[in-house]
Amino acid sequence: MRKDYLQNPVKHIKINGTLTVNQLIQQFQRSGSFGAGKLARACNIYEKMLRDKDCTVFLALSGALVPAGMRTLIADLIRAKLVDVIVTTGANMVHDAIEALDGHHYKGNWIVDDYDLYRQHIFRIYDVFVAEEDYVKLDYQLAEMYRKIAIERKGTRLSSNEFAFELGKRLKDPNSILHAAYEEHVPIFIPAVRDSEFGYIHLLHASQENQKNILEVSAFKETPLICQICEKSPRNGMIVIGGGVPRNTIQSAAIAAKKGIDYAVVITMDRPETGGLSGSTLRESISWGKVKGEADKIMVIGDALVMFPMIVASVIERLGSDFTRTSGSKRRNPETKRKK
């Protein structure tokens, strides 16, 4: 019916004085259009995931989120039990470890002489700078950890989440994502663990050990665990920052578990037209059974460094300080059992 199309007038955004983040998001909810409407919807969906006691919240991390300032935010989400499972690129955990070992990321500039940076042994990530010595320190300290883990684990092959767990145990920085996840029993999956400094630290470790007693990480060993988490959880929600391997891993686990995602928020700048997974729409994901047809879902086109903190701030404000949530890991994380 025609009137169904014309039910909800756009209410114009009004800013009269100081607004909290959630008050602004509520304005976006009322205007409800373009990126503002999508962002408001993303907040609603994340809130729903958290209030649904039967939902496991997966967080996918890709892009240089940790170098750019999201490290504490994510560690705090883990400690507040507002995320249950993390799937990430190796690089984000490498940068987490750099700071855990007293290294830094620096505010830089995107217009700079990169060859001069190269000569100065400074690496650039858009407008973030990293000093080579922080990488060198990382390499040697982590190679030493690899050695100890290999000894402890006596040649058994680790999954990427066990590898993350072992690192988190040893990186005793309260702001570290790896350490917070270790303490809170939040599994961190790193499906492409080799494609990051972790891979080259492995080269160093292997050369130090003369190729003997080296740490073994299995490419496939993590697969059953993430599928089981999906399978055992009555409902599954995902928040995807970026796309790539982390998004694909969660969606594929949902298929393998024959469940389909129930709640989905994707924050990305990628678009569907060139056919890559990172930009694929959540509607496309329905055809595969990755996301349920009736799922609450939204794709926010924007920079995650702005969008994700807004979503978190809005939802934390909504939940209030009394809100508590039992982490999904309490029921599920096999690491917990293994520790006993």
Added chain:
Amino acid sequence: MRKDYLQNPVKHIKINGTLTVNQLIQQFQRSGSFGAGKLARACNIYEKMLRDKDCTVFLALSGALVPAGMRTLIADLIRAKLVDVIVTTGANMVHDAIEALDGHHYKGNWIVDDYDLYRQHIFRIYDVFVAEEDYVKLDYQLAEMYRKIAIERKGTRLSSNEFAFELGKRLKDPNSILHAAYEEHVPIFIPAVRDSEFGYIHLLHASQENQKNILEVSAFKETPLICQICEKSPRNGMIVIGGGVPRNTIQSAAIAAKKGIDYAVVITMDRPETGGLSGSTLRESISWGKVKGEADKIMVIGDALVMFPMIVASVIERLGSDFTRTSGSKRRNPETKRKK
């Protein structure tokens, strides 16, 4: 020197409880990277423009901002004297007039059968719907206004800003951008006025009048005024939403005035690689003298429906309720003189 590159460590974003919009922006200021750093910088620059008593603030509007919920926000900025000159597409003023004449925009959806909408006489702007009858009402009421303006002005050719002024005088809705600008003597330039429903209302008007005594709008008449405003103002700042004709018009006025823009914020999703003006960098604008080499400037890549309200909310919070500003139009707007 190497240490110059490594001075300011990224401080990680922390959200512990309810934050105001500006508190979140301050977090972005401290992390300072990627889109978050740029957004924080944009807030700083707009604040500076407003605190600089010698700066005229130009606001460029393109894209469907009014249909999507920015109408009241912009009208309020005009009334609060936080913007001095507007350069806009015709379409945004058309949609302002639609609401001033009791029409509406509706929250819709971007996945919809457009042919069904066509049959139902509903027009779609991404996820906003407009009913054809609101356009028809607009057409007839504005054609009547055109007739009266033509009679009053007795065949003199209007500039686009005089045209906007005459409409604003007659659209007596306090939330109307055109009306607020009329009341506050903020000139609204519409360089491509013909490329919008205003052009087709002119067809209707001309047919109603048998091509006699029709409203004349000159393509070039507005040019000297906008150049003079730039020229007489000690400093000029621009906030560009989108790009296209409105951005180009302000930048070209700055060249013609031999001044160059002093403060610039551009919010867009366009990129420079395909060479269009909308995505051109502010650095590129320096080569032309459109923007000064030492200008405070930033390009925010993002959806204006999210970014611009955040900037406004942050800056209003910073300014506080006691802040007052003398509108640039007090000194400058020739409309003011004409009225006496």
Added chain:
Amino acid sequence: MRKDYLQNPVKHIKINGTLTVNQLIQQFQRSGSFGAGKLARACNIYEKMLRDKDCTVFLALSGALVPAGMRTLIADLIRAKLVDVIVTTGANMVHDAIEALDGHHYKGNWIVDDYDLYRQHIFRIYDVFVAEEDYVKLDYQLAEMYRKIAIERKGTRLSSNEFAFELGKRLKDPNSILHAAYEEHVPIFIPAVRDSEFGYIHLLHASQENQKNILEVSAFKETPLICQICEKSPRNGMIVIGGGVPRNTIQSAAIAAKKGIDYAVVITMDRPETGGLSGSTLRESISWGKVKGEADKIMVIGDALVMFPMIVASVIERLGSDFTRTSGSKRRNPETKRKK
């Protein structure tokens, strides 16, 4: 039925030896997916427009196409009668005039010190450079043309297409778009004519003439003509490069003419999510009646400097050297009549 979805297997692209452009496009037709499928479809649609004797072909130009190398291509299309009507930004015609007056555009670089360019009086358009002296020459020679046109036209107001026609008559360079259009009676509409150097040349002209006997261009006068062209043509096709005012002008003319576009190719990098017209899908245009529900239409996401020449090369190859087409302007262009 399920089998309807699974009828046409992707045939993989095969390059064995030298291919003509159209042979490669035929490969894209057979693979048929992502950008390659869309590009092949765009070629088919342009070919159809040209073979449909009752179709008027509108070409919309936005972005810095002329500075970057598309000037001769467009002039040749006009002379070959493969385009009937042009709607363009002012800037493209300004750059056409610069070369007609022996100015140049230079291959430059996008990584360059823009402040040094500014000091050297060189303007940058992404990776194209223009020398200020070529603008100065343009300004003075066109101001002189404005003077002569104003005298000839004795104070009657010109439409933007009459303005373009008068310039084309005087710019006697066979490679000039304006001149080719003048000779071939192809109307060039410049709805935002004031927003370009043409506007600032008008300032110069007016100051030289002491504000007397100055060239008058009407904002609205062109509107009836473009609507009539649409109305009288049994079918209308558009090829849009970029978006903005030129795309909007053609689509609005189609509504005013109560016709709807029959064939549409849009080449752009803009996307729909932020609601701007330039990125709006052709499906969205159906709701308005701008494009017909059953229209042959495709939106190619890509750089026009690559995509448009590929389309033209493919279609010229298909048409062969014997193909002739009667230009739509023969039947329609009022300029032709006016000349007699």
Added chain:
Amino acid sequence: MRKDYLQNPVKHIKINGTLTVNQLIQQFQRSGSFGAGKLARACNIYEKMLRDKDCTVFLALSGALVPAGMRTLIADLIRAKLVDVIVTTGANMVHDAIEALDGHHYKGNWIVDDYDLYRQHIFRIYDVFVAEEDYVKLDYQLAEMYRKIAIERKGTRLSSNEFAFELGKRLKDPNSILHAAYEEHVPIFIPAVRDSEFGYIHLLHASQENQKNILEVSAFKETPLICQICEKSPRNGMIVIGGGVPRNTIQSAAIAAKKGIDYAVVITMDRPETGGLSGSTLRESISWGKVKGEADKIMVIGDALVMFPMIVASVIERLGSDFTRTSGSKRRNPETKRKK
């Protein structure tokens, strides 16, 4: 000097009759601006890589290239010895295997009811459809291959390139990328092998085998090999389609080998502003030492399904039918030695 900026005038593109792909690219070379200039430069760089007898050519594949029609093109490049090493997502090899086992990809549509596709057991990749039964067939046939490989390899852990080699040996389709690479001794690295159907086939395989005698793939084992290839090659060139793990893997190998890439072509739609590796500029890569400061390099912003075939067609035309090249794998591929 000023004249240095103004040396090379843009020569306008001219299409007079049938052009070969390389003739069109030569036009782009002469116009030299925006996307056309970049594409022409990419062709020059790939040609240079191939004519440099001391250069190893790495090809990075991400995005759904095989489903969309690039399978034969890549297999032919391998057989023609125009690529020496491949680094790919798992998914592209999964889709290669689907076709090797007589499955298909179908030309579909991006506007479709995805829930209907879901009910019909059809999966969508933008505008490509895949039938579930082709995945099921793949699962069972590959699980059987896994079993045989596990038996042959007797529990030794494979690297991802050994895994690809074993599959290629068994998939006896001449158009298969995996098979062509096997025959030509071109190593295929799949650093995130687990993140694709290969991971879920492993689940199936493990369940069939009751978790005994299962195929082991090591996450890190491939790392030394790709580093050695870089190290031993006097010069290294990369062509990156997309970005993600494959691009990162090649660039990281270049650092580990202390070499830096000498020639680089990246084809992507990603942009640098949000800080992800996929959109990072090649200049940024210089700061890391991933790409040499003096490298011949270009980033082409566009759809790889159009851009890469154009580059290949242009370069094959330039090389002519007499050109022969000794594959880098002749000297390097350890698989070759292992086979003896």
